[in-house]
Amino acid sequence: MPERIGLAAHDISCQRGGRVLFHDLSFALAPSEGLLVTGPNGAGKTSLLRQIAGLLPLAAGWLNLEGAKQDAELPELCHYVGHLNGIKTSFTVRENLAFWADYLGENDGSVPSALGAFGLTPLADFPAGLLSAGQKRKLALSRLFAATRPIWLLDEPQVSLDAPSLKLLEAAIKDHLEGGGIAVVASHTALKTKFAHKVALGGKRKP
Amino acid sequence: MKAALALLARDVTLAWREGGAIGTAIGFYLVVVAITPLGLGPDLNLLARIAPGMLWIALLLAALLSADRIFHNDYEDGALDVLTTGPLPLPLVAAVKSLAHWLTTGVPLALLAPLLGLLLNLPVAAWPLLVLAMLVGTPAVSFVASIGASLTLGLRRSGLLLALLVLPLYVPVLIFGVATASAAITGPTSSWPPFLMLCALSLASIVLAPIAAAAALRTALR
Numbered sequence: 001m002p003e004r005i006g007l008a009a010h011d012i013s014c015q016r017g018g019r020v021l022f023h024d025l026s027f028a029l030a031p032s033e034g035l036l037v038t039g040p041n042g043a044g045k046t047s048l049l050r051q052i053a054g055l056l057p058l059a060a061g062w063l064n065l066e067g068a069k070q071d072a073e074l075p076e077l078c079h080y081v082g083h084l085n086g087i088k089t090s091f092t093v094r095e096n097l098a099f100w101a102d103y104l105g106e107n108d109g110s111v112p113s114a115l116g117a118f119g120l121t122p123l124a125d126f127p128a129g130l131l132s133a134g135q136k137r138k139l140a141l142s143r144l145f146a147a148t149r150p151i152w153l154l155d156e157p158q159v160s161l162d163a164p165s166l167k168l169l170e171a172a173i174k175d176h177l178e179g180g181g182i183a184v185v186a187s188h189t190a191l192k193t194k195f196a197h198k199v200a201l202g203g204k205r206k207p
Numbered sequence: 208m209k210a211a212l213a214l215l216a217r218d219v220t221l222a223w224r225e226g227g228a229i230g231t232a233i234g235f236y237l238v239v240v241a242i243t244p245l246g247l248g249p250d251l252n253l254l255a256r257i258a259p260g261m262l263w264i265a266l267l268l269a270a271l272l273s274a275d276r277i278f279h280n281d282y283e284d285g286a287l288d289v290l291t292t293g294p295l296p297l298p299l300v301a302a303v304k305s306l307a308h309w310l311t312t313g314v315p316l317a318l319l320a321p322l323l324g325l326l327l328n329l330p331v332a333a334w335p336l337l338v339l340a341m342l343v344g345t346p347a348v349s350f351v352a353s354i355g356a357s358l359t360l361g362l363r364r365s366g367l368l369l370a371l372l373v374l375p376l377y378v379p380v381l382i383f384g385v386a387t388a389s390a391a392i393t394g395p396t397s398s399w400p401p402f403l404m405l406c407a408l409s410l411a412s413i414v415l416a417p418i419a420a421a422a423a424l425r426t427a428l429r
Contacts, residue, residue, distance in 0.1 A: 084285025102213035
């Protein structure tokens, strides 16, 4: 069960290569609330997720954690699943997950359930380099279950997933939200999960 | 601590499994040292005199061959993004990855040095000090290389640029490393002052290099 925390953004802006992608963006997510970020290519969806994960500095504004422990750092509460899967091709599926379970969280014994989350158990001892694109994506998403973290940052998570896996993903996000977690999902195609908040980026752009 | 150990174990396993890193470094080391006597001729006294220097230079170049692997693969496949969201601060991530590089290149190359010293007529009396100096000096090599590796992250064909950036920083290590072994061969000065300088260089780079590497990584990840 993830700890219940809230995440709020106050007037944050993002600047890349001298161009303002978005500005004065604010949202407030209580526990169990999800945020769907939509927008055309280049609108700043990935940049917003990377800002929350602490990979990209905020050009203006600030992010606020509510209800977290005093010394909690925002990136350490986040699961970031980006465009790249972060998979070691010379490791087996199990070794990949075991590393992330050890590295990201302190909970032991999460690997078998993480393997099962997207049905990768039969492939556990298969070299990750031989997986298909969709299977690699599922392995990257299984990381969400290898360690318990309250904030999920998913960047186009449905890319290359087949229909049954997409259902699993939607159910996983739903369960996470019902368990008191937060999910920020960037996507330009519809996901069936219900999101409490929506942000459309790239409406009007300032030079 | 658990995260640091997991990362160290992963990097060492990857280096063994992917083979390229250790194999290329050792092969390069062997070839460079083996062709030196062919170029210089069979003057045994000359070879013995230049042996420590030759071994150190070959070691530095061999270690540089695999230096770009410290961060490059994790950067390419996106694992570095996830590593930054872990419990370890970025300088510690850089330190652990440099340590893994040292374990998989510095240590094997240092242990191999006496064997290659045979090819250069290195006096047996100098073997222990040479290996000791290399074991103590190679952490500086790996940790300083991590600065170059993080600065050249995301560049194509970064190997040569990395060498240009890092080799000048290796000059003190080279000078004191060679001086330690040479003093043991030719005397009459003691080996200890240069050896202790080498220890100091390693300790300083273990502390300072990860901070510089982490700063460069932050910029590369933007």
